[in-house]
Amino acid sequence: MPAPERLPAPGVNTAGEQEELLAKGELTVVGRISGASNAVLLCTVAYGGVSADCVYKPVKGERPLWDFPDGNLARREVAAYLVSEATGWGLVPTTVLRDGPYGEGMVQQWIEAGHADDADDADADGAGESGGADGSSGSSGASGSDGLLALVEGGEAGEGWKPVAFADIGEGRTALLVHADDPRLRRLAVLDAVINNGDRKGGHLLAAPGGRLYGIDHGVTFHVEDKLRTLLWGWAGEPLTDEAREVLTGLERQLAAGAPLATRLAELITPAELAAVRARVHRLRRTGVHPEPSGQWPAIPWPPV
Known part of the structure; x- marks a missing residue:
């Protein structure tokens, strides 16, 4: 039996096709993603000759929160996806609610991270534009999220950046947290x-x-x-x-x-x-x-x- 075809990059398949794969496919747990406050499992999902990587967050692995009812974080993740799709912006990876190896949970399309400046196929209205944390903006070099966030010493955000708040960076020093004007x-x-x-x-x-x-x-x-x-x-x-x-x-x-x-x-x-x-x-x-x-x-x- 031939191996299932890997799911193409985001944007090649329609959201409907991705939803069907995630909702109906066979989930196989590969491992646990460490560092998360709730259980987050890396899985593969296979259906109709297609397979892809995905994230599975079982309800049983949710940590109780004082201000949110127990056992419903997965549903909120799906709701966020639905609202994102309704905007037409597609800002949340395809997400479904389904049963899995550890019971009901959220299953979400795995996104292979690139870089904020990797915008060869971005839309013409500027969706691929982003700033870089270079010396011209006064950046300290401490940046995050692939060039979308930075810490700037000197108190000025610089061109192409938006100020957020000052942060203590130790030794009595502060830096301005900025994000790209993207x-x-x-x-x-x-x-x-x-x-x-x-x-x-x-x-x-x-x-x-x-x-x-x-x-x-x-x-x-x-x-x-x-x-x-x-x-x-x-x-x-x-x-x-x-x-x-x-x-x-x-x-x-x-x-x-x-x-x-x-x-x-x-x-x-x-x-x-x-x-x-x-x-x-x-x-x-x-x-x-x-x-x-x-x-x-x-x-x-x-x-x-």
């Missing part, structure tokens, strides 16, 4: 505001070959209270782009009662959380600006990377 990151900042992401760390950004940017780890999302914690505050208080306003208008329609997206989300989050999503989208459209830290919740996740 349209892909800006889209992700809008998505995070919609889903109320409480944990947008640098390590949750994946720059894939071809210029695509993905966000991962969306278990602590959709809370009814303002929980937005992110490293992407660089646009706080600035007007939303025309593209973002158009996307939010479409998303508001898709979240209306009875619409397919609203129906699917109702199976994954509570009625109050679904109402909160609608309210956040409406507020973003009404204000027309990126949100600012509320002051009622830590604005930066810890650890930030």
Whole structure:
């Protein structure tokens, strides 16, 4: 029997085909990804002569959180994927909820990380543009997430960068944490505001070959209270782009009662959380600006990377 064909790079297969592979394929655990607070398993999935690597997070491996009900982080990851797909931006890898070797869990397409500057196939509207942490920006050389984040000594972000906050780097020294003034990151900042992401760390950004940017780890999302914690505050208080306003208008329609997206989300989050999503989208459209830290919740996740 011939070996299954490997899944082509992201963007070659449709999301529907990837969903079918992840939802119906046979999962085989390869190993555990260390360093995560919850159980994260690297697997292969095979179906219809095609196989691919994927991530499987069983509900049984979720660590209880005081502010989120037990056993539902996997569902929130799927809900984040559905909202991302509804925006048309494709910022979250294909994600499904299914049974696996250790029970129900989230299964997500594996993304082979590239580099933020690898944008040969990026779209023409600048989705592949990104800054580099070079000497011209005053970077200390301490960068993260493949050139999307950096620590800058001197207090100035520099051209192509957005300031976030000052950080203690030891020995009585501070540095300015910055992120690239990158349209892909800006889209992700809008998505995070919609889903109320409480944990947008640098390590949750994946720059894939071809210029695509993905966000991962969306278990602590959709809370009814303002929980937005992110490293992407660089646009706080600035007007939303025309593209973002158009996307939010479409998303508001898709979240209306009875619409397919609203129906699917109702199976994954509570009625109050679904109402909160609608309210956040409406507020973003009404204000027309990126949100600012509320002051009622830590604005930066810890650890930030």
